[in-house]
Amino acid sequence: MTSWVLRLLPGGVRSLATSSKNQKVEDCHxxxxxxxxxLPIQxxxxxxxxxxxxxNTVYYSYFDTIINHYLIRYCGLKTGLLTSPMVGFMVTNQCTFHRPVSFPQVPVAALAVEKVGHSSVHYRLALFPPEPTExxxxxxxxxxxxxxxxGHPKLVHFAxxxxxxxxxxxVFVNPATSKPTGLPNDFRNGLLRLMHPASA
Incomplete structure (x- = not known):
């Protein structure tokens, strides 16, 4: 029985180490x-x-807002089904809650890009509450x-x-075929602008 426990221990140790590493990455984020x-969110x-x-579910709409705001404003995303050469489908969403916000606070949403694939984009997101001032x-x-x-000076007003x-x-697809489509260079360059060392 003792040898059975010892054989299981290394796997458990690796699991704890992985969990600790993931926690450190989460803390950095x-x-x-x-x-x-x-982007300020009203x-x-x-x-x-x-x-x-x-x-809890509303935070996903805040994150959806900043993603699509950036894509439209800085990557040239066209949102009309009849005029856009590609449409973005959200295939994964994840959210971790550390402390609440409430109306009428105006937090600021934050966006980074972790990975740009042929037709996919991996985003990292956050919400920063306003500093507690009068x-x-x-x-x-x-x-x-x-x-x-x-680096914008207004960021000092947020936690x-x-x-x-x-x-x-x-994942971006051709609206006519619903099959993944390659990201145009201008679109890709707008996304690469948000690649950050912390995403490594």
Whole structure:
């Protein structure tokens, strides 16, 4: 019986080490420096659940918003089925909750690109709450229209540690055939702009 336990122990040790490594990666992803693009998100009254904070499922819509905002604004994504040469299907979504936000807070969503394949894109995402001050962060039309990139002075108004982190994978297909299609160079270059050392 003792030898049976000893044979199992190395596998368990590896499992613990892997878990520890994954936790360290997750911890790194909670910091602003792990992301390249940011977009203020206006929470809505209907986002709150009966516990007084944003419902878990709503965070996915925030992440969907920043992804598609960036693709339209900086990668040239066309959103009309009749005019677009490709359509993005979300095939994987994951979210980890560290602390809640609630209406009427205005957090900032964050986006990084971990991998760009032939027809797929792997994103890393986060949500940073506003700093707890008497005056909420000043968000204007240009912030909502353009977002901003790492290093922008307005980021100091948001917490350095994310309240939520997540990941998503897009697969782009030809709308006529629903088969994966290669990403155009301009589109790919816009995505590569958000590749970050923290994604390694």
């Amino acid at each position: 909670r910091y602003r420096e792990a992301y390249g693009y940011f 929470t809505r009254w209907q986002d709150n659940d009966q516990y007084g904070h944003v419902n 005056e909420p962060p000043s968000v204007d039309h240009q912030d909502l229209s353009d977002g901003f990139f790492l 350095a540690l994310a309240c939520t982190t997540g990941s998503s994978v897009h």
